[in-house]
Amino acid sequence: MTELLVAEKLAVGYEADPDILNDISLTVSHDEIVAVVGSNGAGKSTLLKALIGLVRLRSGSIRLDSTFVEGMPPSEFVKRGMGYVPQSDNVFESLSVDENLEIGLRSRSDIALRPRREELYSSFPTLAERRRQKAGSLSGGERQILALARALMPRPRILLLDEPTAGLAPRFVERILDQIQAINRSGVAVLMVEQHTAAALNISDRGYLLRGATSEKARAIADGATLTIL
Numbered sequence: 159m160t161e162l163l164v165a166e167k168l169a170v171g172y173e174a175d176p177d178i179l180n181d182i183s184l185t186v187s188h189d190e191i192v193a194v195v196g197s198n199g200a201g202k203s204t205l206l207k208a209l210i211g212l213v214r215l216r217s218g219s220i221r222l223d224s225t226f227v228e229g230m231p232p233s234e235f236v237k238r239g240m241g242y243v244p245q246s247d248n249v250f251e252s253l254s255v256d257e258n259l260e261i262g263l264r265s266r267s268d269i270a271l272r273p274r275r276e277e278l279y280s281s282f283p284t285l286a287e288r289r290r291q292k293a294g295s296l297s298g299g300e301r302q303i304l305a306l307a308r309a310l311m312p313r314p315r316i317l318l319l320d321e322p323t324a325g326l327a328p329r330f331v332e333r334i335l336d337q338i339q340a341i342n343r344s345g346v347a348v349l350m351v352e353q354h355t356a357a358a359l360n361i362s363d364r365g366y367l368l369r370g371a372t373s374e375k376a377r378a379i380a381d382g383a384t385l386t387i388l
């Protein structure tokens with residue numbers, strides 16, 4: 159079990175505000191699904207954004223395959239094999255399924271679009287049937303599958319998923335979690351933050367609990383959220 163992603167002693171905050179995250183360390187190995195669970199506002203989205211370079215670290219380090227990547231732009235993280243699916247606005251609604259997948263390949267000119275897209279259509283037949291449909295016409299569950307497929311286009315080695323089951327009906331929650339397991343079996347490590355705690359931990363190899371001060375006032379006194387190994 160070799161470590162693919164190693165974050166050490168991260169401190170993260172916005173502008174002049176107190177730290178949202180404090181002394182956060184976590185690892186994800188090549189073959190793992192790792193879940194970070196925690197209440198609303200604990201800082202789960204902030205953690206993923208920090209791990210893909212969208213939010214600057216105040217201190218700490220991030221290693222991807224032994225290379226220190228903190229301070230690099232998000233495009234570098236993507237080039238080095240990290241994929242990210244935000245919680246919302248993760249597909250272009252006015253574009254077709256085909257076009258959304260094409261955009262997923264923006265960062266990699268060395269992968270041929272059509273064969274890669276066909277590969278993903280065979281993994282996600284529900285998208286193949288809807289390839290010419292606008293993403294905005296898909297159901298919530300199908301959109302999440304499209305967002306996953308789009309992130310997979312450049313062949314990432316690790317996917318960061320921000321609440322992939324948020325707002326979905328229970329039968330879709332199960333379907334998305336099944337897809338995440340299948341993605342992992344195909345050789346992609348997964349780090350996901352989730353509010354469906356039991357379901358997420360059920361499909362994960364390991365979990366962390368992010369425990370934080372959930373109000374501005376409490377955070378000013380406490381010192382940002384911390385991570386506990388479950």
Ligand SMILES: Nc1ncnc2c1ncn2[C@@H]1O[C@H](COP(=O)(O)OP(=O)(O)OP(=O)(O)O)[C@@H](O)[C@H]1O
Nearest residue numbers: 172178196197198199200201202203204205353372
């Ligand atoms: N761009 C920002 N500027 C300032 N504060 C922010 C910003 N984004 C998030 N925050 C604050 O950071 C804290 C953590 O938010 P975050 O979205 O990371 O939590 P979360 O655990 O993902 O919550 P949820 O489960 O509701 O998505 C919140 O208090 C939020 O108000």
